Amino acid sequence: MRAAISEVLETMYFTDVVFQQKGLEEPFPGWETVIEVRSADESATVRLKVIFGETYARELTGNMLGLDPEGLQEEDVRDAMQELANMVAGSCVVLLGPEKWRLGLPRADRALVVPPVANSSVAMWASGTFAGWASCQRV
Amino acid sequence: MAYNVMIIDDSKSMRHVIKKVLKISGLEIGEIIEAGNGQEALDQLQDHWVDIILSDMHMPVMDGMEFLRRLGTHADFHDVPVVLVTTERNEERLAQAMALGARAYLSKPFQPEEFRSLVLKLLGVENGWELAQSDEGCDF
Numbered sequence: 001m002r003a004a005i006s007e008v009l010e011t012m013y014f015t016d017v018v019f020q021q022k023g024l025e026e027p028f029p030g031w032e033t034v035i036e037v038r039s040a041d042e043s044a045t046v047r048l049k050v051i052f053g054e055t056y057a058r059e060l061t062g063n064m065l066g067l068d069p070e071g072l073q074e075e076d077v078r079d080a081m082q083e084l085a086n087m088v089a090g091s092c093v094v095l096l097g098p099e100k101w102r103l104g105l106p107r108a109d110r111a112l113v114v115p116p117v118a119n120s121s122v123a124m125w126a127s128g129t130f131a132g133w134a135s136c137q138r139v
Numbered sequence: 140m141a142y143n144v145m146i147i148d149d150s151k152s153m154r155h156v157i158k159k160v161l162k163i164s165g166l167e168i169g170e171i172i173e174a175g176n177g178q179e180a181l182d183q184l185q186d187h188w189v190d191i192i193l194s195d196m197h198m199p200v201m202d203g204m205e206f207l208r209r210l211g212t213h214a215d216f217h218d219v220p221v222v223l224v225t226t227e228r229n230e231e232r233l234a235q236a237m238a239l240g241a242r243a244y245l246s247k248p249f250q251p252e253e254f255r256s257l258v259l260k261l262l263g264v265e266n267g268w269e270l271a272q273s274d275e276g277c278d279f
Contacts, residue, residue, distance in 0.1 A: 007248060008248050011248035011249070011250060012156065012247075061152070064152055064155075065152060065155050076151070076152065079150055079151050079152045080152040082150065083150040083152050086150075086197075086226050086247075087226055087247045087248050089226070090226025090228060090246070090247060091226075091248075093226075093228055093229075098227075098228035098229045098230065099229055099230065099231060102229075103197060103227075105197065105199065
Protein backbone atom coordinates (compact mmCIF):
# COMPACT_ATOMS: atom_id res chain seq x y z
CA MET A 1 0.00 0.00 0.00
CA ARG A 2 2.83 2.40 0.87
CA ALA A 3 4.52 1.87 -2.49
CA ALA A 4 1.22 2.35 -4.29
CA ILE A 5 0.49 5.61 -2.44
CA SER A 6 3.98 6.93 -3.16
CA GLU A 7 3.76 6.02 -6.84
CA VAL A 8 0.38 7.74 -7.26
CA LEU A 9 1.40 10.85 -5.31
CA GLU A 10 4.67 11.23 -7.20
CA THR A 11 3.22 10.60 -10.66
CA MET A 12 -0.11 12.42 -10.57
CA TYR A 13 0.07 14.77 -7.57
CA PHE A 14 3.76 15.77 -7.79
CA THR A 15 4.53 15.23 -4.15
CA ASP A 16 5.32 12.47 -1.72
CA VAL A 17 4.79 11.56 1.90
CA VAL A 18 6.83 9.83 4.56
CA PHE A 19 5.17 6.90 6.30
CA GLN A 20 5.32 6.53 10.07
CA GLN A 21 3.46 4.49 12.65
CA LYS A 22 2.51 7.55 14.68
CA GLY A 23 0.16 10.27 13.55
CA LEU A 24 -2.56 12.56 14.81
CA GLU A 25 -4.76 10.39 17.00
CA GLU A 26 -7.68 12.72 17.68
CA PRO A 27 -10.39 13.47 15.09
CA PHE A 28 -9.44 16.12 12.54
CA PRO A 29 -11.23 17.85 9.65
CA GLY A 30 -10.41 16.12 6.42
CA TRP A 31 -11.40 13.82 3.59
CA GLU A 32 -11.97 10.12 4.06
CA THR A 33 -11.99 8.06 0.87
CA VAL A 34 -12.99 4.43 0.86
CA ILE A 35 -12.70 1.92 -1.94
CA GLU A 36 -13.44 -1.78 -1.72
CA VAL A 37 -11.70 -4.49 -3.66
CA ARG A 38 -13.68 -7.73 -3.98
CA SER A 39 -12.47 -11.16 -4.88
CA ALA A 40 -13.80 -12.42 -8.20
CA ASP A 41 -15.78 -15.15 -6.41
CA GLU A 42 -17.23 -12.51 -4.00
CA SER A 43 -15.91 -14.43 -0.99
CA ALA A 44 -13.59 -11.73 0.31
CA THR A 45 -13.47 -7.95 0.48
CA VAL A 46 -10.55 -5.67 1.22
CA ARG A 47 -11.32 -2.10 2.24
CA LEU A 48 -8.75 0.55 1.50
CA LYS A 49 -9.13 3.83 3.33
CA VAL A 50 -7.14 6.94 2.47
CA ILE A 51 -7.57 9.92 4.75
CA PHE A 52 -6.07 13.35 4.25
CA GLY A 53 -6.41 16.49 6.32
CA GLU A 54 -8.44 19.27 4.71
CA THR A 55 -5.47 21.49 3.86
CA TYR A 56 -3.34 18.70 2.44
CA ALA A 57 -6.27 17.31 0.40
CA ARG A 58 -6.68 20.77 -1.18
CA GLU A 59 -2.96 20.99 -1.84
CA LEU A 60 -2.97 17.59 -3.55
CA THR A 61 -5.96 18.56 -5.68
CA GLY A 62 -4.32 21.84 -6.65
CA ASN A 63 -1.16 19.97 -7.65
CA MET A 64 -3.07 17.50 -9.78
CA LEU A 65 -5.12 20.12 -11.58
CA GLY A 66 -2.44 22.80 -11.72
CA LEU A 67 -4.77 25.22 -9.93
CA ASP A 68 -4.62 27.38 -6.81
CA PRO A 69 -5.85 25.27 -3.86
CA GLU A 70 -7.72 28.26 -2.46
CA GLY A 71 -9.93 28.53 -5.51
CA LEU A 72 -11.01 24.89 -5.57
CA GLN A 73 -14.59 23.79 -5.03
CA GLU A 74 -15.48 21.00 -2.63
CA GLU A 75 -16.46 18.80 -5.58
CA ASP A 76 -13.00 19.25 -7.12
CA VAL A 77 -11.38 17.93 -3.95
CA ARG A 78 -13.87 15.07 -3.67
CA ASP A 79 -13.21 14.01 -7.24
CA ALA A 80 -9.42 14.21 -6.88
CA MET A 81 -9.52 12.19 -3.64
CA GLN A 82 -11.69 9.52 -5.24
CA GLU A 83 -9.37 9.26 -8.21
CA LEU A 84 -6.38 9.03 -5.89
CA ALA A 85 -7.93 6.11 -3.97
CA ASN A 86 -8.93 4.48 -7.24
CA MET A 87 -5.35 4.56 -8.52
CA VAL A 88 -3.88 3.38 -5.20
CA ALA A 89 -6.34 0.48 -5.10
CA GLY A 90 -5.53 -0.34 -8.73
CA SER A 91 -1.84 -0.59 -7.89
CA CYS A 92 -2.58 -2.69 -4.77
CA VAL A 93 -4.61 -5.13 -6.87
CA VAL A 94 -1.50 -5.86 -8.90
CA LEU A 95 0.11 -7.17 -5.72
CA LEU A 96 -2.99 -9.14 -4.68
CA GLY A 97 -3.30 -10.75 -8.12
CA PRO A 98 -5.36 -8.78 -10.65
CA GLU A 99 -7.02 -11.88 -12.06
CA LYS A 100 -8.62 -12.62 -8.69
CA TRP A 101 -9.78 -9.18 -7.53
CA ARG A 102 -12.11 -6.49 -8.82
CA LEU A 103 -12.12 -2.81 -7.94
CA GLY A 104 -15.23 -1.11 -6.64
CA LEU A 105 -16.06 2.57 -7.07
CA PRO A 106 -14.43 4.96 -4.57
CA ARG A 107 -16.37 7.26 -2.29
CA ALA A 108 -14.92 10.36 -0.63
CA ASP A 109 -16.57 12.22 2.25
CA ARG A 110 -15.55 15.43 3.93
CA ALA A 111 -15.92 15.02 7.67
CA LEU A 112 -14.42 15.25 11.09
CA VAL A 113 -12.29 12.20 10.47
CA VAL A 114 -11.65 9.63 13.17
CA PRO A 115 -8.20 8.07 12.78
CA PRO A 116 -8.37 4.39 11.80
CA VAL A 117 -7.63 1.83 14.49
CA ALA A 118 -6.62 -1.05 12.22
CA ASN A 119 -3.21 -2.61 12.79
CA SER A 120 -2.49 -1.99 9.14
CA SER A 121 -2.96 1.78 9.54
CA VAL A 122 -0.07 3.99 8.66
CA ALA A 123 0.34 7.72 9.20
CA MET A 124 1.51 9.97 6.37
CA TRP A 125 3.65 13.04 6.89
CA ALA A 126 4.54 15.70 4.35
CA SER A 127 7.44 18.09 5.00
CA GLY A 128 7.26 17.35 8.71
CA THR A 129 3.52 18.05 8.93
CA PHE A 130 0.91 15.39 9.57
CA ALA A 131 -0.93 14.75 6.28
CA GLY A 132 -3.25 11.84 7.00
CA TRP A 133 -3.76 8.14 7.49
CA ALA A 134 -4.09 5.14 5.22
CA SER A 135 -5.30 1.67 6.02
CA CYS A 136 -6.03 -1.56 4.26
CA GLN A 137 -8.21 -4.15 5.97
CA ARG A 138 -10.00 -7.35 5.13
CA VAL A 139 -13.71 -6.96 6.01
CA MET B 140 -3.84 18.99 -39.02
CA ALA B 141 -5.73 19.47 -35.77
CA TYR B 142 -7.01 16.31 -34.08
CA ASN B 143 -10.32 16.11 -32.27
CA VAL B 144 -10.09 14.07 -29.09
CA MET B 145 -12.78 12.54 -26.92
CA ILE B 146 -12.04 11.92 -23.24
CA ILE B 147 -14.36 9.58 -21.34
CA ASP B 148 -13.88 9.38 -17.60
CA ASP B 149 -16.23 9.79 -14.66
CA SER B 150 -13.52 11.75 -12.88
CA LYS B 151 -13.50 15.42 -13.84
CA SER B 152 -10.00 15.68 -12.34
CA MET B 153 -8.67 12.92 -14.57
CA ARG B 154 -10.27 14.52 -17.64
CA HIS B 155 -8.55 17.76 -16.66
CA VAL B 156 -5.17 16.01 -16.33
CA ILE B 157 -5.55 14.28 -19.69
CA LYS B 158 -6.49 17.59 -21.36
CA LYS B 159 -3.41 19.19 -19.84
CA VAL B 160 -1.16 16.40 -21.09
CA LEU B 161 -2.67 16.66 -24.56
CA LYS B 162 -2.07 20.41 -24.63
CA ILE B 163 1.61 20.01 -23.84
CA SER B 164 2.05 17.00 -26.13
CA GLY B 165 3.14 19.02 -29.13
CA LEU B 166 0.19 17.68 -31.06
CA GLU B 167 -2.16 20.15 -32.68
CA ILE B 168 -5.41 19.62 -30.82
CA GLY B 169 -8.73 20.73 -32.27
CA GLU B 170 -11.85 20.09 -30.26
CA ILE B 171 -11.71 18.18 -26.97
CA ILE B 172 -15.02 16.50 -26.22
CA GLU B 173 -15.61 15.25 -22.69
CA ALA B 174 -17.99 12.60 -21.41
CA GLY B 175 -18.53 11.19 -17.93
CA ASN B 176 -19.46 7.68 -19.11
CA GLY B 177 -19.97 5.57 -22.22
CA GLN B 178 -23.57 6.60 -22.77
CA GLU B 179 -22.72 10.31 -22.64
CA ALA B 180 -19.91 9.60 -25.11
CA LEU B 181 -22.24 7.88 -27.57
CA ASP B 182 -24.66 10.79 -27.29
CA GLN B 183 -21.84 13.27 -27.95
CA LEU B 184 -20.69 11.34 -31.00
CA GLN B 185 -23.98 12.15 -32.71
CA ASP B 186 -22.82 15.77 -32.99
CA HIS B 187 -19.03 15.57 -33.17
CA TRP B 188 -16.29 13.98 -35.23
CA VAL B 189 -13.35 12.62 -33.24
CA ASP B 190 -9.98 11.25 -34.34
CA ILE B 191 -9.13 9.36 -31.16
CA ILE B 192 -10.98 8.32 -28.01
CA LEU B 193 -9.35 8.05 -24.58
CA SER B 194 -11.59 6.11 -22.24
CA ASP B 195 -11.68 4.89 -18.67
CA MET B 196 -13.07 1.38 -18.04
CA HIS B 197 -14.75 1.61 -14.63
CA MET B 198 -17.58 4.11 -14.89
CA PRO B 199 -21.16 4.26 -13.70
CA VAL B 200 -24.12 4.18 -16.17
CA MET B 201 -22.10 2.65 -19.04
CA ASP B 202 -18.61 1.29 -18.52
CA GLY B 203 -15.76 1.14 -21.01
CA MET B 204 -16.48 -2.44 -22.10
CA GLU B 205 -20.07 -1.72 -23.04
CA PHE B 206 -18.98 1.47 -24.76
CA LEU B 207 -16.50 -0.53 -26.87
CA ARG B 208 -19.24 -3.05 -27.76
CA ARG B 209 -21.56 -0.24 -28.92
CA LEU B 210 -18.81 1.64 -30.71
CA GLY B 211 -17.88 -1.50 -32.63
CA THR B 212 -21.27 -1.47 -34.32
CA HIS B 213 -21.33 2.29 -34.90
CA ALA B 214 -21.53 3.14 -38.60
CA ASP B 215 -19.17 6.12 -38.44
CA PHE B 216 -16.88 5.51 -35.48
CA HIS B 217 -16.07 1.78 -35.39
CA ASP B 218 -12.59 2.49 -36.82
CA VAL B 219 -11.67 5.36 -34.51
CA PRO B 220 -8.77 4.31 -32.25
CA VAL B 221 -9.67 3.87 -28.60
CA VAL B 222 -7.05 3.98 -25.85
CA LEU B 223 -8.14 2.75 -22.44
CA VAL B 224 -6.73 4.85 -19.61
CA THR B 225 -7.51 2.69 -16.66
CA THR B 226 -6.73 1.23 -13.25
CA GLU B 227 -7.83 -2.18 -14.56
CA ARG B 228 -4.92 -4.66 -14.34
CA ASN B 229 -6.78 -7.89 -14.97
CA GLU B 230 -5.17 -9.22 -18.13
CA GLU B 231 -8.20 -11.25 -19.10
CA ARG B 232 -10.45 -8.17 -18.97
CA LEU B 233 -7.90 -6.10 -20.83
CA ALA B 234 -7.68 -8.79 -23.50
CA GLN B 235 -11.49 -8.74 -23.77
CA ALA B 236 -11.35 -4.98 -24.23
CA MET B 237 -8.75 -5.33 -26.97
CA ALA B 238 -10.90 -7.98 -28.63
CA LEU B 239 -13.78 -5.51 -28.55
CA GLY B 240 -11.72 -3.00 -30.48
CA ALA B 241 -9.53 -1.07 -28.04
CA ARG B 242 -6.17 -0.40 -29.72
CA ALA B 243 -4.11 0.03 -26.55
CA TYR B 244 -4.30 0.63 -22.83
CA LEU B 245 -2.42 2.78 -20.40
CA SER B 246 -2.41 2.11 -16.67
CA LYS B 247 -3.15 4.90 -14.21
CA PRO B 248 -1.07 6.46 -12.79
CA PHE B 249 0.78 7.26 -16.00
CA GLN B 250 3.76 9.37 -16.97
CA PRO B 251 2.85 12.21 -19.37
CA GLU B 252 5.59 11.11 -21.79
CA GLU B 253 4.24 7.56 -21.88
CA PHE B 254 0.77 8.92 -22.61
CA ARG B 255 2.04 11.26 -25.32
CA SER B 256 4.01 8.53 -27.11
CA LEU B 257 1.03 6.23 -27.22
CA VAL B 258 -1.35 8.87 -28.56
CA LEU B 259 1.13 10.00 -31.23
CA LYS B 260 1.74 6.41 -32.29
CA LEU B 261 -1.96 5.65 -32.66
CA LEU B 262 -2.55 8.81 -34.64
CA GLY B 263 0.35 7.90 -36.91
CA VAL B 264 2.29 11.02 -35.98
CA GLU B 265 6.01 10.35 -36.19
CA ASN B 266 7.52 13.28 -34.37
CA GLY B 267 4.98 15.22 -32.36
CA TRP B 268 7.38 17.78 -30.94
CA GLU B 269 8.15 19.10 -34.41
CA LEU B 270 4.51 19.42 -35.39
CA ALA B 271 3.45 22.17 -33.07
CA GLN B 272 4.89 24.37 -30.40
CA SER B 273 3.06 24.38 -27.13
CA ASP B 274 2.76 27.80 -25.53
CA GLU B 275 2.00 26.23 -22.15
CA GLY B 276 5.49 24.79 -21.80
CA CYS B 277 6.18 21.45 -20.17
CA ASP B 278 5.24 22.28 -16.61
CA PHE B 279 2.99 19.26 -16.10
